[in-house]
Amino acid sequence: MASAVFLITGCSSGFGYEMAKAALRRGFKVIATARRIETLKPLEELGAIALPLDVAAPPATLVSFAKQAWEVYGQVDYLVNNAGYVQGGAIEENTPEETLSQFNTNVFGVLNLTNAFLPYMRERRSGTIVNISSQGGSLNLVGAGIYCASKAAIDSFSDTWSRELAEFNVKCISIQPGAFRTPVSNSSNFRRGSNVIATYAAATEGIVGFNSGTGKERGDPAKGALRIVDFVTQAKGKLPLRWALGEDSFVNLRKVHESRIVEMDEFKEWSVGTDYDDYVPNTSVGTGAWSI
Numbered sequence: 001m002a003s004a005v006f007l008i009t010g011c012s013s014g015f016g017y018e019m020a021k022a023a024l025r026r027g028f029k030v031i032a033t034a035r036r037i038e039t040l041k042p043l044e045e046l047g048a049i050a051l052p053l054d055v056a057a058p059p060a061t062l063v064s065f066a067k068q069a070w071e072v073y074g075q076v077d078y079l080v081n082n083a084g085y086v087q088g089g090a091i092e093e094n095t096p097e098e099t100l101s102q103f104n105t106n107v108f109g110v111l112n113l114t115n116a117f118l119p120y121m122r123e124r125r126s127g128t129i130v131n132i133s134s135q136g137g138s139l140n141l142v143g144a145g146i147y148c149a150s151k152a153a154i155d156s157f158s159d160t161w162s163r164e165l166a167e168f169n170v171k172c173i174s175i176q177p178g179a180f181r182t183p184v185s186n187s188s189n190f191r192r193g194s195n196v197i198a199t200y201a202a203a204t205e206g207i208v209g210f211n212s213g214t215g216k217e218r219g220d221p222a223k224g225a226l227r228i229v230d231f232v233t234q235a236k237g238k239l240p241l242r243w244a245l246g247e248d249s250f251v252n253l254r255k256v257h258e259s260r261i262v263e264m265d266e267f268k269e270w271s272v273g274t275d276y277d278d279y280v281p282n283t284s285v286g287t288g289a290w291s292i
Helices: 014-025 037-045 059-073 096-124 144-165 200-213 221-234 249-266
Strands: 005-008 030-035 048-051 078-081 087-090 127-132 170-177 190-192 242-245
Touching: 005 059, 014 030, 014 037, 014 078, 014 221, 030 037, 030 087, 037 048, 048 059, 059 096, 059 127, 078 096, 078 221, 087 096, 087 144, 096 127, 096 144, 096 170, 127 144, 127 221, 144 242, 170 221, 170 249, 190 200, 221 242, 221 249, 242 249
Parallel strands: 005 030, 005 078, 030 048, 078 127, 087 190, 127 170, 170 242
Antiparallel strands: none
16 A cells, blocks of 8 residues: 555645645655645655646646646545635625635535546546545534535535445545644635625624634644544545544534434424325335435
8 A cells, every 4th residue: 555646735734734744654655736836845855746736727727637647656546635725704794706716616626626537546446535624514603604615515525426436446535624723714724705794793703713713723733634644544445424533523523413313303293294195115226316
């Protein structure tokens, strides 16, 4: 496994930077990417290959990039979609342009780049897509609705990719980190919606709390990054669809899922009883059939 190749997006700082270092430390080959290639110099000095990449580039550009990257080592075993940023503010406070920009990077960037690499992985019948999502994708935090929606989309894409790509022996996982001490809120990786509406007190309070917690987060990104590299390379059998990373993420997501089951049961009588009286379930339909 020592010859496996990681391609990681968003390596200029934070999780991307730490994952690149962790993969190199474990003896893997690393292709590190960022919009500004000069930020990757420290990783190059550690042995990584550095390539410039803007994940929000047009799909045709990403197809060309995938060909270039694949030819570096003749393979990419782990495509780590990490690049992204946080768009803050109440949903109404974000302009259509700001919302589109968030989805262009956090969602369509992941979708288009992954689609650019999938033909190679399908032909090789090998590979793993590692999508860095967030606990926010399930928590739906007040003051970060646009960001959380983008991560929920990644969770959904990942779930489907995992099932669609199984026949090609290509795996996919969505990783949902909790709060890690990365330079998010004090950098360009955090942007506030420009249409500020003073009466959104809860959203503003959420942003203030997020910013005030910078540098005090409980999660160590170096430990989290190493855990990601070890988990995706050492996990036996299939990977989980979604994986909570960090004590806070595990606790918070478990509470969310448990509360949703309680809520479903509470309103069960309103959910059921809508079938045709003569409906008979078709038990002969294969597991791949739609149920919508």
